[in-house]
Amino acid sequence: MTKFDKKYWEERYQNNQTGWDAGSITTPIKHYINGLTNKSIKILVPGAGNGHEFEYLAQQGFNNSYVLDIALAPLLNIKERLPQVDESRIIYTDFFEHNGQYDLVIEQTFFCALNPELRQQYAEKMHSLLKPGGILAGLLFRFPLTEQGPPFGGSAEEYKTTFSSLFTIKKLEEAYNSIKPREGKELFFIFEKK
Template identity: 55%
Template sequence: MTKRLDAQYWTERYKENQTGWDVGSATTPIKQYLDQIYQKEVKILIPGAGNAHEAKYAFENGFQNVYVLDISAHPLEKFQKSCSSFPEKQLLHKDFFEHEDKYDLILEQTFFCALDPSLRSEYVKKMHSLLNPGGKLVGVLFGVEFTYDGPPFGGKREDYLDLFGEKFSKLSIEPCYNSIVPRQGSELFLMAEK
């Protein structure tokens, strides 16, 4: 049975500070990926963004076309206060699976692992549909399986290759060499191009 965690579930997690996935800043793999992009006009989506540290980092480093999406309004409101110059129209309070638009780049940071694994095929199809031709889905996945019922939900590289390979022929999923210390050895870096 699909376990779709709703806005109320995530809002409560944020209000009660049960956000163990949130490291308080943009993580190194995403920062270093963004640092090597010189075309700052690319249209970027960060789904399930939560406190949106990656969005703040991108925006403060010249990416003005960044869109932040979350099912819970609570972290979006907090983000707006912490990054007041960020355009309000680029804060999207929606269900990812109902969102319609096109992007050049989608950043994955702790969203995939927050979804019940039964939604993973739907996630891949939706990501593919949201990308422009030549657009990329880039980010970090957990490359370990957890011994408890998530979220977060982990997985194996081989399974991810099969899953993302259903829609993306240009695909790389490799061990992450620049994870933050607590996550070293447990993350995979994903690059999938439409």
């Protein structure tokens, strides 16, 4: 299996092989953010690529939000688009080496980009990054898991198995407002740290 390391992702951005990038924030995540009332909560958007979710958070006044990626190219794109944002909020590192404490982590095409062998490690790392009662929310793909990827698929049953020992599953259901290419293939979820 391909090694999805820093070099792999950097090359994907430099060669403009970013088919997962919707070009803007997707409807389910936008809708979820619009429902957040406390603008001071600390938010992380990991594996964010060009950071459309982070950009939307910044525009909405969530000034305690952070974006993280293992590839530098998309982070430079974010800096260019958002010159007013403090550079300390743009984190260039490997997610699994990052330390911090957050109230909310937003998941958008990061989980599906990881080698499926890392899924339990992802759940454990998310748990460690969240404050007590913290929330992991966003979208997970729902299509058969194959060796071809990224993106790698999965099912609601698999996600329950992966996350339920560490999180209370508040919501895990088909996204009713997915963007057209992803209709019927996304599950919107809200998991609360146990």
